[in-house]
Amino acid sequence: MKIVVIGGSGNIGSKLVRRLGERGHDVIAASPKSGVDAVTGEGLDDVMPGTQVVVDVANSPSFDAAPALAFFENAGRNLLAAEARAGVQHHVALSVVGTDRLTASGYFRAKTRRRRS
Numbered sequence: 001m002k003i004v005v006i007g008g009s010g011n012i013g014s015k016l017v018r019r020l021g022e023r024g025h026d027v028i029a030a031s032p033k034s035g036v037d038a039v040t041g042e043g044l045d046d047v048m049p050g051t052q053v054v055v056d057v058a059n060s061p062s063f064d065a066a067p068a069l070a071f072f073e074n075a076g077r078n079l080l081a082a083e084a085r086a087g088v089q090h091h092v093a094l095s096v097v098g099t100d101r102l103t104a105s106g107y108f109r110a111k112t113r114r115r116r117s
């Protein structure tokens with residue numbers, strides 16, 4: 001399968017990219033370092049064609065409530081729109097266990113919003 005890993009250069013993403021590659025998948029590690037920005041939308045339409053699965057393991061550069069919310073809302077909206085344009089059928093996003101119960105944290109409220117984007 002062709003699998004695009006958004007945040008593929010990160011802590012979790014780089015391990016995921018390696019493991020999927022070892023299993024023979026065509027894996028694209030997508031992140032600002034490779035010209036793909038989920039927040040601005042830059043590069044998304046270039047990597048999506050032919051993709052069967054998008055895995056979103058990107059993270060907000062800031063853990064403060066307002067910028068984290070802006071990051072996850074914009075990235076989620078742009079990713080789902082680009083996937084719809086390209087006919088991608090499967091979207092997997094990594095959450096954090098207990099996110100729904102950690103409402104005192106702006107970061108975790110933002111993670112919940114991404115799930116709903």
Ligand SMILES: NC(=O)c1ccc[n+]([C@@H]2O[C@H](COP(=O)([O-])OP(=O)(O)OC[C@H]3O[C@@H](n4cnc5c(N)ncnc54)[C@H](OP(=O)(O)O)[C@@H]3O)[C@@H](O)[C@H]2O)c1
Binds near residue numbers: 011059060096
């Ligand atoms: N680490 C944990 O223990 C843990 C546990 C549970 C869940 N999670 C979740 O897993 C996700 C990844 O965590 P992590 O620790 O692997 O993060 P990380 O190491 O900080 O990596 C962040 C990744 O996001 C990318 N990124 C940043 N801005 C982006 C943008 N505008 N568009 C696309 N990609 C962007 C970065 O790309 P560049 O390298 O190009 O900047 C990098 O690949 C997060 O959502 C986090 O909440 C993490």
